[in-house]
Amino acid sequence: MGLLTILKKMKQKEREMRLLMLGLDNAGKTTILKKFNGEDVSTISPTLGFNIKTLEHKGFKLNIWDVGGQKSLRSYWRNYFESTDGLVWVVDSADRLRLEDCRKELSSLLLEERLAGATLLVFANKQDLPGALSKEAIQEALALDDIKSHHWCIIGCSAVTGKNLLAGVDWLLDDIAARIFTTD
Amino acid sequence: MEAMAEHSQETRVTGESGADKIQERLQRRHQARAEDAERKKEAQASQSVAEEKSGYFLSTFNAERASIEDLLSSCSGADRAVVTQTLEEATVKTLQLQKFLNDSMLFLTQYELRRAQDALKKLLTSSADIREEALPKKKFAFRARSKATDKVSAPPVTDTPTVTDSTKVDVAPAESVQCCFSNMDNVCMIKTAEEINKQDVLLTHLTNCKVRLFGSPSTLHMTHIDNCEILCGPVSSSVFVDHCRNSTLAIPCQQLRTHNTTDTQVYLHVTSRAIVEDCRGVGFAPFTCSYPTLDEDFIVSGLDRHRNNWSQVDDFNWLAAGTPSPNWALIPEADRKTNWEL
Numbered sequence: 001m002g003l004l005t006i007l008k009k010m011k012q013k014e015r016e017m018r019l020l021m022l023g024l025d026n027a028g029k030t031t032i033l034k035k036f037n038g039e040d041v042s043t044i045s046p047t048l049g050f051n052i053k054t055l056e057h058k059g060f061k062l063n064i065w066d067v068g069g070q071k072s073l074r075s076y077w078r079n080y081f082e083s084t085d086g087l088v089w090v091v092d093s094a095d096r097l098r099l100e101d102c103r104k105e106l107s108s109l110l111l112e113e114r115l116a117g118a119t120l121l122v123f124a125n126k127q128d129l130p131g132a133l134s135k136e137a138i139q140e141a142l143a144l145d146d147i148k149s150h151h152w153c154i155i156g157c158s159a160v161t162g163k164n165l166l167a168g169v170d171w172l173l174d175d176i177a178a179r180i181f182t183t184d
Numbered sequence: 185m186e187a188m189a190e191h192s193q194e195t196r197v198t199g200e201s202g203a204d205k206i207q208e209r210l211q212r213r214h215q216a217r218a219e220d221a222e223r224k225k226e227a228q229a230s231q232s233v234a235e236e237k238s239g240y241f242l243s244t245f246n247a248e249r250a251s252i253e254d255l256l257s258s259c260s261g262a263d264r265a266v267v268t269q270t271l272e273e274a275t276v277k278t279l280q281l282q283k284f285l286n287d288s289m290l291f292l293t294q295y296e297l298r299r300a301q302d303a304l305k306k307l308l309t310s311s312a313d314i315r316e317e318a319l320p321k322k323k324f325a326f327r328a329r330s331k332a333t334d335k336v337s338a339p340p341v342t343d344t345p346t347v348t349d350s351t352k353v354d355v356a357p358a359e360s361v362q363c364c365f366s367n368m369d370n371v372c373m374i375k376t377a378e379e380i381n382k383q384d385v386l387l388t389h390l391t392n393c394k395v396r397l398f399g400s401p402s403t404l405h406m407t408h409i410d411n412c413e414i415l416c417g418p419v420s421s422s423v424f425v426d427h428c429r430n431s432t433l434a435i436p437c438q439q440l441r442t443h444n445t446t447d448t449q450v451y452l453h454v455t456s457r458a459i460v461e462d463c464r465g466v467g468f469a470p471f472t473c474s475y476p477t478l479d480e481d482f483i484v485s486g487l488d489r490h491r492n493n494w495s496q497v498d499d500f501n502w503l504a505a506g507t508p509s510p511n512w513a514l515i516p517e518a519d520r521k522t523n524w525e526l
Contacts, residue, residue: 045457131362131384
C-alpha cells in the first residue's frame, strides 16, 4: 500500500485546470496574466497569437491560455475552446464605445457547445482609470443577468495595480473545483 | 582409559562449544532478521498515517453510522418538531460521513469502499422513508418549476449587484468623469496637464482640427478622426486609434493599436510595440517634437525615454514573415514633419 498511496497522492496533487482568457483587443488580458504571475507589465506588446502560462495556485495547476483579441484573431478563438474548465472574459471598463461589440462577442461565445461546461469569470478591468464604468454598469451593458447557461461572476479589477485579480481567480477555482473534483 | 575419557570429554567440550557457536550464530542471525523486519515495519509506518489505516476508517465509519441510525430510530413516535430537528441533524451527519468516505477513498480497497457506499445509501433511503412517513408532503400537485431550472436561475453570484434607479447605467460616450472631446469641425484645441493628467482621454468625430494635449493621459482613444493634426504628451499605457484618415499624429506611449486607418502619419515613441490592423497607407517616424513641459510629462507617465520601438510595427493582416507588409511604411527622413507650431 505504501507505494500505491504515494502514487495516488501525487496523482491527486496534479489537479489541473485549463483556463481560457478572451476579450476584445486592448482589454488587458496579457497584463492580467503577467501581473498574476508577478511579471513586469510595462513592456507588454499587443498579442500577436497567444501566450500560455502554467502556474500553481491553491494546489491547482493552472494552464492559462491568453489569446489575442484583435478582430483578425477572433476567428481563431475557437481553436482553443476544447476542454476549457474556465472562461475569463476581460473587459476594458473605460472603453464605452465598444461595449456593444464586447457584449456581442461574449454572447456568441456562450452559445459555443465546447464551452458549455465552463465557468465564466468576467473581469471588469481598468478600474484604476477615472473614466471606468463600474462593475454594475458593465454587468448591465453585457446583459450578464440573462446568462442562464453558465455559472458566472463579475469582478472589478485593475491589472496595472493588481487589485482584485486574486479574488477573481479564487472564485473561479472554487467554482470549477466544486464541479470537477468532487467524487461522484 | 583415563586419558581417553579425558580426551572424549575434551571433544565433547569442543563439540559442545561448536554447537553453542552455531546456536549463537543462528540466534544472532535471527535477531538481525527481526531487527530488519522491525526497521522495515517502522519505515512503512512512517509513510502511512494512522488515519489512513483501514481499521481506523472502519471503526470511525461504523461508529458514526450507528449514531446516525440511533438518531433515525429515535424519530419513530416523536412529534413533528422533534422529528424535523432530528432528521436535520441526521442529514448533516450523513453528509459529513459522505465527505469522510470521499476523503478516505485513496487508501480503501474496492470492497471496503463498496460496502461503505452501500451503508451510506441505506442511511439515506431510511432517512428519506422516515421523512416521508413523519412529515408527509402536501397533497400531490403539479409544480410549475422543476428542480433543475430552479438551480440555473440562481447563478452563484458572489457580488450581488445593487443597481438602483439612481445608478442607472449611462453608456453614452460623453460623461463628466471622462475627458471627452467630440464632434468638432475646424477647431484648434489646446489642453493642459491640469485637465488631462492621469485621465483617460477620448477624441471622437473630429474633422479639420488641430489638437494639442500637453500633459500625460493614462490612456488615449481616438475614433473617427479626419484630416486632423494631433499632438499628445506621453501616454502611460495604450493608445487606441480607430477609423482615422488623412491625419498626422504624434504620441509617445507604451502601446499603440491602430485600426481601420488610412493615409495617416504617426510620429511615435513606443516602449513596447505598435500594431496596425485593417489599415492602409500608414507611415511611421520617430517622435521628435518638443513642448515646454514634455520632460515633466514623461516623468509623470513613467515611460522609458530611451526605449523607442517606433519602427517595429506588427500588421495583424500580414503575418507572412520575411516580406514586409504593404499596409504601412517608414516615412523617409526627408519627408518628416519638423514644424509642430500651432
